[in-house]
Amino acid sequence: MSEGAYPNIRFSxxxxxxxxxxxxxxHSAASSAPPDQIRYLAAxxxxxxxxxxxxxxxxxxxxxxxxxxxxxxxxFGTFNNDLAHWNQPVWNVKSADGTRLxxxxxxxxxxxxxxxxQAKAVCVTGxxxxxxxxxxxxxxxxxxxxxxxxxxxxxLTLLVEAxxxxxIDGLFVTHTEQAAEIVRAVGHPAVRLLFDTGxxxxxxxxxxxxxxxxxxxIDTIQLADTPARCxxxxxxxxxxxxxxxxxxxQFDGAVELEFQPLPSRQGEADxxxxxxxxxxxx
Numbered sequence: 557m558s559e560g561a562y563p564n565i566r567f568s569x570x571x572x573x574x575x576x577x578x579x580x581x582x583h584s585a586a587s588s589a590p591p592d593q594i595r596y597l598a599a600x601x602x603x604x605x606x607x608x609x610x611x612x613x614x615x616x617x618x619x620x621x622x623x624x625x626x627x628x629x630x631x632f633g634t635f636n637n638d639l640a641h642w643n644q645p646v647w648n649v650k651s652a653d654g655t656r657l658x659x660x661x662x663x664x665x666x667x668x669x670x671x672x673x674q675a676k677a678v679c680v681t682g683x684x685x686x687x688x689x690x691x692x693x694x695x696x697x698x699x700x701x702x703x704x705x706x707x708x709x710x711x712l713t714l715l716v717e718a719x720x721x722x723x724i725d726g727l728f729v730t731h732t733e734q735a736a737e738i739v740r741a742v743g744h745p746a747v748r749l750l751f752d753t754g755x756x757x758x759x760x761x762x763x764x765x766x767x768x769x770x771x772x773x774i775d776t777i778q779l780a781d782t783p784a785r786c787x788x789x790x791x792x793x794x795x796x797x798x799x800x801x802x803x804x805x806q807f808d809g810a811v812e813l814e815f816q817p818l819p820s821r822q823g824e825a826d827x828x829x830x831x832x833x834x835x836x837x838x
Contacts, residue, residue: 754780
C-alpha cells in the first residue's frame with residue numbers, strides 16, 4: 557500500500573506472532589496457508605511479509621512461501637534468529653555453550669537467505685540473573701562484534717530489539733536506549749536496530765523522540781498501538797505524527813505490522829481503512 561499524502565510508506569503483514577498458524581488475515585484470506593495469505597496481502601496492496609517462525613517451517617513450506625512472494629512481488633522481512641532459545645540468556649553471556657548455540661543459530665539463519673535473500677534475523681535474549689547488567693551488556697556487545705563479519709559475509713543483518721517487560725517479562729533488552737547503546741557500541745553495518753512503536757510506548761518512552769533520536773541506526777520499524785498491541789487507530793498512539801515523521805525521514809523500507817487484529821473478519825477489515833486514513837492526513 558502506498559497512497560495518500562505519504563506514497564512512499566509501505567507495509568508488511570505477518571504469517572503468525574503468537575503461533576505460526578495465526579496470520580494477520582486469518583479470517584479474511586481464503587485460508588491460513590501461507591500462499592493464500594500472501595495472495596491476500598498482495599491484493600490489499602501490501603509490499604512485504606515477515607514471519608518469526610520461518611525457520612521452523614518445513615523446506616517444502618519455505619519453498620512455497622518463497623515462490624508466492626516472487627509470484628506476487630512481495631519482499632521478505634524479519635524472522636526470529638533462534639526459536640529454541642530466544643528467551644534464554646545466550647547473546648548476553650560469554651560461554652562455550654553460548655558460543656556454540658550462536659554459531660548454530662546464525663548458520664541456520666544464513667541458510668534462510670537461500671530462499672529469502674532480504675531476510676533479517678531478530679536477536680532477542682533472556683536476562684541472566686547471575687550476571688550484572690554491565691556484564692550482560694558487555695557480553696552482548698562482544699558476541700555481536702564476534703559474529704558481525706560472518707553475518708555480513710553471508711548477507712545477513714542482525715537486529716537488536718527492545719521488548720517491553722510489560723509484554724514479555726524476563727528478556728534482557730527492554731528499552732530503546734539500551735538497544736541503541738548496544739548497536740552503537742558494536743559499530744558494524746550488519747548490526748542494526750529494530751524499532752517497535754508498541755514496545756517503546758509500553759516502556760513509557762516518548763515514541764516520536766526515540767524514533768527520531770536513533771534514526772541513523774534503525775533498519776526495521778514495527779507498528780503496534782497500545783496498550784494491547786492492537787492495530788493503529790485502536791489504541792492511544794498519535795499515528796498521524798508517527799507517519800508524518802516516517803515520511804519526513806523518507807523511510808524506504810516496508811513497515812511491519814506486528815499485532816493481531818480483533819479476532820474476526822471485521823477486526824481485520826478495519827486495518828486497511830485505518831491505515832489509509834492516517835496516510836491521507838497531513
